[in-house]
Amino acid sequence: MASNATMTIDGATYELPRVEAVNGYDGFDISKLLSNSGAITLDNGFGNTGSCTSQITFIDGNAGVLRYRGYPIEELAEKCTFLEVAFLLIYGELPDANSLSQFIQRIKKHTLLHEDFKNFFTSFPSDGHPMSMLQSAVAGLGTYYPEALNPLDPDQLDLASVLLLSKVPTMVAYASKRATGLPLLYPDSSKSYTEGFLRMTFGLPYQTNDVDPTIVNALDKIFILHADHEQNCSTSTVRLVGSSHASLFASISSAIGALSGPLHGGANEAVLDMLGKIREQRISIPEFVSQVKDKKNGVKLMGFGHRVYRNYDPRAKVVKALADDILGKLHGDSEIFDMARELEQVALNDDYFVERKLYPNVDFYTGVLYKAMGFPTQMFTPLFVVGRLPGWIAQFREMVNDPNTKIGRPRQVYIGEDEREVPSMKERAAQGFTYEPAFEERV
Numbered sequence: 097m098a099s100n101a102t103m104t105i106d107g108a109t110y111e112l113p114r115v116e117a118v119n120g121y122d123g124f125d126i127s128k129l130l131s132n133s134g135a136i137t138l139d140n141g142f143g144n145t146g147s148c149t150s151q152i153t154f155i156d157g158n159a160g161v162l163r164y165r166g167y168p169i170e171e172l173a174e175k176c177t178f179l180e181v182a183f184l185l186i187y188g189e190l191p192d193a194n195s196l197s198q199f200i201q202r203i204k205k206h207t208l209l210h211e212d213f214k215n216f217f218t219s220f221p222s223d224g225h226p227m228s229m230l231q232s233a234v235a236g237l238g239t240y241y242p243e244a245l246n247p248l249d250p251d252q253l254d255l256a257s258v259l260l261l262s263k264v265p266t267m268v269a270y271a272s273k274r275a276t277g278l279p280l281l282y283p284d285s286s287k288s289y290t291e292g293f294l295r296m297t298f299g300l301p302y303q304t305n306d307v308d309p310t311i312v313n314a315l316d317k318i319f320i321l322h323a324d325h326e327q328n329c330s331t332s333t334v335r336l337v338g339s340s341h342a343s344l345f346a347s348i349s350s351a352i353g354a355l356s357g358p359l360h361g362g363a364n365e366a367v368l369d370m371l372g373k374i375r376e377q378r379i380s381i382p383e384f385v386s387q388v389k390d391k392k393n394g395v396k397l398m399g400f401g402h403r404v405y406r407n408y409d410p411r412a413k414v415v416k417a418l419a420d421d422i423l424g425k426l427h428g429d430s431e432i433f434d435m436a437r438e439l440e441q442v443a444l445n446d447d448y449f450v451e452r453k454l455y456p457n458v459d460f461y462t463g464v465l466y467k468a469m470g471f472p473t474q475m476f477t478p479l480f481v482v483g484r485l486p487g488w489i490a491q492f493r494e495m496v497n498d499p500n501t502k503i504g505r506p507r508q509v510y511i512g513e514d515e516r517e518v519p520s521m522k523e524r525a526a527q528g529f530t531y532e533p534a535f536e537e538r539v
Contacts, residue, residue: 098122105133119154136507147332148498152185152490153324160407164324173414178319179289182486185324186257186493206262207283210240217274226271226478227356231349233267238345245343247496256344257489264485268478269296275474290316293482298470310425311469314418318465321411321458322480324487330354334488335495336504344492351488352481361477364463367399368473371432381438389448399460400443411458419461426468433464
């Protein structure tokens, strides 16, 4: 049996119980360290701190492994639909035919938005970012369903889970239509989950709105790849907000805010922007790679490397295979895809990147695929929301049902001023500190 750890502080030794993992890193429980020793640990960014135990997702970044509930991501993407994977994440097992049918019908029942709520989207500027609209919309959705707000009531929580799975794709489609000024379509319950979303996003009321099955299949698989990814920034936000017993709607809204940050959800936009600039500047891929290595003018290689993976991101392999298979059929920007493939080959054969373990991540090819499907770049992160939603819901439900859950309250190591007296206004002027806005704000 593996042994516990000990920590010695000021001559006193404290035992830290080992929490053994089924796969991956064991943890050492420091929950009583402060009360026993009067000291805390410091871990900026929480890169070495486990905030919970979980049965949902396992990642081995060194080996390039990702599993949902024990199933390899490659197999799930090959053999399952997105809603099957959503069921797996939320309820713990893959559904049989009857369970899946009931789950799908329940989701289809709730895809429609209240007419008053639809008008919510018209209150935003037409050029407002869809992520801001979506974050506000998800927070506001709870006002229409007071019977689904209590996260401690299993039936209410289950209703909230289904409502979000049902309505968020409709919201994302409406946010997209709002940006283009085109009319909104009502959901069509005869369509599959992903096909219905694409129809609402691109369809028009005066046209036959058949959706290319190639696009439906590809987007469904991309949603699977994004469905969960352990305790990342937005997922940790779900758990932290939910630990206060806030509703699922409030917690998911907060996660969307976290995902909107360019360091989290905006990487695929950055990849497409990088490839576009390479083409505009008419420089070769080897020349661009040299600029990255020389750190010339702050040039960065986007879509490579990951905070967790130190190997080829397993999701990137699936996306690349999708891109190889369908981009020609979609008549997308083949030049951009060719550039991406060349950039990958040059980088993977360069010792500079190999030594630093900088491999393509899932974002490297998804932006190219999204563009080929017809999505504008500002819709890339909302698409991430649709995919990640089952994982957020599953993580919230696991957190609520974990008897060890406590309201999140990180500690800090204070390094500011020691106690001091409040100076008079005259004394403050002598200190030389001034406040001047950097620019004139518009009203």
